[in-house]
Amino acid sequence: MLNMQRKDALVLLCQDFVRCPSVSGHERKLASFLEESMYSLGFDEVKVDYFGNVLGKMSFGKGGKNLLFEAQMDHVEVRDPSEWQYYPYGAFLADKSIYGRGTTDQKGSLAAMILAASMLKHDLGDNLCGNLAVAATVHQERFEGVSSRLVGSAYEPDYVVIGEASDLQIERGQRGRAEIVLENQGKMAHSAHPDYGINAALKMISLVNFIRENFTPGYDPFLGKGILELTNITSFPRNNAGTIPDRCRVVFDRRLLLGDTRSNVIGDIEKLVALAKLSIPDLDASVHISRVEDHCYTGVPIKGEHYVPAWLFPEDHEFIRSSLRGLKQAGLRARLSSKAGFGTNGCYYGGVAGIPSIVFGPSSEDLAHITDEHIKIEQLVKGCEGYYGIGRGVLAS
């Protein structure tokens, strides 16, 4: 299915994407390059929305499903380029791999998706029905599903394939995530006379300890634990000496299971805080879910809170069965992953919107976000064949 010419085209396309740096909020260059590439590869319609997401659509015969392939355009920072063996935006070929920031997360998937869509149209255009869209989204790294929401409402997909690295296995669910912030207020005093004040850091330590002792994470045999993990603690004023801190903030990473809701996730912690107040005097604390705000490269503000619910679809779901069938037909090992997806990319579609979704992508999650990020060309090629197979499996009339 992928002859030498197509393989070369795939590698070149992925290399071109890597050579357009696109840190979150700065995806403009990649977005306009993608728009042109989609037109020249035969997409019927290409639209850029106000966040700057690029949505290319292929229309097939009447009836059939609306299938969506989604991959992010943005990537995390390079940090110190001198630690990289290869220039991170150079897309160098070595060890049968493409090196560079974004290769695994997720420009490889994006190139594979676009080329797969183009090939499906070319090879099987008349024999398929429905629509296939490829969405290249902005600001995935810092916002959970905010840009996807816009894609979802514009295209209304029946099924979604998320291009996160999954070692070419099909993942059928993910834990959700909430970032819970706990803040307390003390009373400032000279540190030579702490008794005149209330040390917010010490109160917070007692409170967090109380929560730790009394919080029982839920468990799901497939998704795992609904953990509550401390990720940050900071006292204020910063770099303080000479006074006791009057404010302290901790952040928890809470992973969500099916059935967890926004209000019970906060409510659980609020109840523990209320209980803690009975044994910790002068405790003045509040709980909220953290919010983020930024701008898109289009200039449009983007806002969101760090909250997305879990999702999981059954093994025998029609979409999963047709995807597996498609992979097999494409000559790949059709494998359902025994574990949940690593990140939260599918949480908008699968969790919020309830649209049947899977995660499928080339390369391995532990190559994401690292120095000397790369993708194996063999994985890239199989990824493209996989998307081709899933597209054929779902859209076959």
Added chain:
Amino acid sequence: MNEKRKEQLVDFCREMIRRPSLSGQEKDVAELVANTMRALGYDSVEVDHYGNVIGKITLGNGGKTLLFEGHMDHVEIGDASSWTVDPFAADILDGKIYGRATTDMKGNLSAMIQAAAFLKEDAAEGVNGELIVAGVVHEECFEGVASEAIGKKYKPDFVVIGEPSSLTLKRGQRGRAEIVLETLGKNAHSSNPSVGLNAIKKMMKILLEIEDSFIPEDHPVLGRGILEVTDIISSPYPGASVVPDRCRVTFDRRLLVGETEEGVLGQVQQVIDRVAASDLEIKTKLYLAEAEEVCYNGEKIKAERFAPGWLFPEDDVFVQTCLKGLRSAGQDPDISHYAFCTNGSYYAGKAGIPTVGFGGSLETLAHVVDEYIEIDHLVKACEGYAGIAGSVFNVE
């Protein structure tokens, strides 16, 4: 003190206030101090490598060396709009000079500088000794560091610290150490924390143990040797979806007399060891905070944050000599101790030189908005310094 001298003192104090001098930016006020000392007839005026200004007056022959010490720097004014006066205009209202550093401590430094000059003018037979007045840099964050250079070079027999004391005689203070404790863990993605080691959790264990089992020593005069958390932060900061591999806490430890660096760190280490005995994952670093700043002349000033406490008995010879001198100036001061840390930590705490504190204005007027000094206090401080010097130099 006659009216002319009072006027001269008030004018000089106001000139000092009009030269802002945050720590590390004391150049203008240092020049004023040096020029004034020369104009007042000091026998020598030197500026050392940190930018400290040291003026010397020799009286008679031989005798003791007495050091009057005051710092030239001051803290920030904070929110300028909350001041009802210009913090650097040195306006006089109701017999008070207003402005940043009036109380802490340009008022008392100006009183020391003038007192020495008056002493020389009035010098009588039988007054023998060397009086050194030092205007010191970088006291606010580095108690006793710039002072060490002065102490080592001029080797005073006695020291008077001019920090505000409400005209009481101070015979000691608690010292201060800044202790840093870090716990070391292992990063992991926070969706899968069990493969990492959360440094905050390890820190919590230690802090809870400190809260449970650390009982500060209580000194009958100076108070408690408290250990208080002033800062906590985890790293990476801000961390997104990462189990933190580091957590750092800073403690303010108030020091009682005779406490050493080893002793103070050892005490915390004992708590850590107790926790570590039942938790093999505990890995820590414990050390004194170290700071480095730049002086106004470009020289670096660097030190570990350890300023020892000190206390002399009420019947100490120098304390009694000072008391006698103050009485001769018509004052009847109580004897007490400072509630904060001063450059005395070097002279008395490290070098063991007999030291007292004496100065006009209330300790509670330091570091506040609308800081002021009463002119009456300023004048009495000046008379008090002259009285102390006279008393020291008259001792056979």
